[in-house]
Each structure stands twice: as C-alpha cells, then as structure tokens.
Amino acid sequence: MQKRDLISITDFSKAEYLQIMEMAKGFEKNPNQNLLKGKVVATLFFEPSTRTRLSFETAINRLGGKIIGFTDSSSSSVTKGETLHDTIRMVSNYADLIVMRHPLEGSARYASQISKVPIINAGDGANQHPTQTLLDMYSIIKTQGRLDNINIFMVGDLKYGRTVHSLLMALSVFENPIFNFIAPPELAMPDEYKRFLTSKGIRYFEHREFTGIISEADIIYMTRVQKERFTDPIEYEKVRNVYILRNKMLQQTKPTLKILHPLPRVNEINEDVDSNPKAYYFTQAENGVYTRQAIISHIMGLI
Numbered sequence: 001m002q003k004r005d006l007i008s009i010t011d012f013s014k015a016e017y018l019q020i021m022e023m024a025k026g027f028e029k030n031p032n033q034n035l036l037k038g039k040v041v042a043t044l045f046f047e048p049s050t051r052t053r054l055s056f057e058t059a060i061n062r063l064g065g066k067i068i069g070f071t072d073s074s075s076s077s078v079t080k081g082e083t084l085h086d087t088i089r090m091v092s093n094y095a096d097l098i099v100m101r102h103p104l105e106g107s108a109r110y111a112s113q114i115s116k117v118p119i120i121n122a123g124d125g126a127n128q129h130p131t132q133t134l135l136d137m138y139s140i141i142k143t144q145g146r147l148d149n150i151n152i153f154m155v156g157d158l159k160y161g162r163t164v165h166s167l168l169m170a171l172s173v174f175e176n177p178i179f180n181f182i183a184p185p186e187l188a189m190p191d192e193y194k195r196f197l198t199s200k201g202i203r204y205f206e207h208r209e210f211t212g213i214i215s216e217a218d219i220i221y222m223t224r225v226q227k228e229r230f231t232d233p234i235e236y237e238k239v240r241n242v243y244i245l246r247n248k249m250l251q252q253t254k255p256t257l258k259i260l261h262p263l264p265r266v267n268e269i270n271e272d273v274d275s276n277p278k279a280y281y282f283t284q285a286e287n288g289v290y291t292r293q294a295i296i297s298h299i300m301g302l303i
C-alpha cells in the first residue's frame, strides 16, 4: 500500500475533511481505542510546541501506541551536524509514523520524500499547519453546525501565520465562504492567497481596524504576532500590540459567534474575554486530541 502523508491541507480532499470530522466526533465520544497497539510513533519537534505535541502524544496514548522522539533538537545529533535527511532516514527505520515540526518552510515535504513511513506536518515555518486546520474545522462544524457559508474574520499576523494560510485553503472548498482580513500592511495576507481566492471567485475584504465591522462574523480567528518570525526586533515592536480583542467589543456580535485562536496567545485576546461564552479557544485546543486521533487513524488506514 502506498504511504499517505499529510504535509499540506490540500493533500486531503473535501470528502476526507468530512470523514475526519466524523471520525473526530466518534473519538470525542469514545477516546480510548486500541487501534495503534503495537505501533511506534516518532514526534520530532525541532521548534517549540505545547498543544500540538502534547495533543498528538495524548492522541497516540489514547490509541494505544508507543511514542519516541525529541522535544528539542538540541538533545539530538542535529547538534553534531547531522542533517535533516539523515535524521529522517534513521527515524523512519524505528517508527511506523513520524510527526514533525520544523522552522523551515518545505522541510516536511522534503522529509516525506526521504521517509519510508508516513509524515504528518506539525508546522513548517510560515508555510502550513494542516492538523491545526482540521481541528479548527472540527471546532467550526461543532459550533456552527456547518462548514458552508462561513463568514470568518482573520486577525493579526496573516503574513507569517501558517494556521490562517492552511485554514483559508480548506474553507475555500466549501460553499460561499467570506473572508475578512484584519492586519497591518506589514502583516497582510500574502498576495498568493488573495490571488487564489480571486481565481475561485471567493469574496475577501481587507481592513485595518476591526471596531464596528465584526457584527456579521460567524468566526473571529485571532492570531499572535510571532516574534520568532521577525529578523528586526524594531519591526516586531511596531506591530506586536496592533490588535487586542476586549470583551466590550463583542456586544454587537452574533449570539452564535465563536472566537478561535490556535494559541499560544500573548496579549491579543484580553483575559476578560475568557469568561464570555463566545470564547472557544481552550475547547478548540481540546478538540485537537480527537481530531489528531482521527488524522492518525486515517493516515495509517486503521479505520
């Protein structure tokens, strides 16, 4: 059987997205299933992570699999000069599946070309974060009851934000999405994504402010301005606090609105939002476990 990787969200079809949503629902009802018994999964995190790594490891444990790997490449032979090529070649002899996060864009695709076993991209630089997108979609379908006709406001770092890039591509296969991009010019959604939406006849709007324009939002997707992507600290200081969502700003919004954030947040969502029923980001992170159980099961052909 040909191995299946998940590198870009476009590696899966719309039918597969929907299948994963259904499977995630099943895992949420019944999380402990021994489908991975006897299998070893390597989690290779060349870049820091809390949610992605721990929810993957929880998913693997709940599926009855075993975990090897590293949380910091400084404890691996990368520090001795071992290349990504050789690291992947070695680890694919030890594990049945590799989950990898790496700061370089394209690194996950490269790893998939070397590895004998499937690779799941857990984030490659500013490029893609497809498993985050699948849990975002699961969060949207759970709270809105649909993936069609979603009016989404993406806020913050839309230039380097891999989560918004992947989510935009995924929602574009559903009926009639509307995208609203709220970012300073330095962090605007890259032209390639806007051209992609135009080519598909999908509406998008760009804004500098979000006061007074969020009343029609089904989803507000907040993002962190990512310090680690800036080469010039002065440029980071200029934009770091550009948008802060506060509870009082949610008064004129739809009752069904949900606020998502891939997390971690720094200060772009004030803590006074946390107790508002429209705040969904912590449950969204919990949804990551069920969705990642579904992704692993799908990739490994377990169900």
Ligand code: CP
Binding pocket: 048, 049, 050, 051, 052, 053, 123, 132, 262, 263, 264
């Ligand atoms: N959402 C997300 O990728 O979080 P971590 O960086 O903590 O994994």
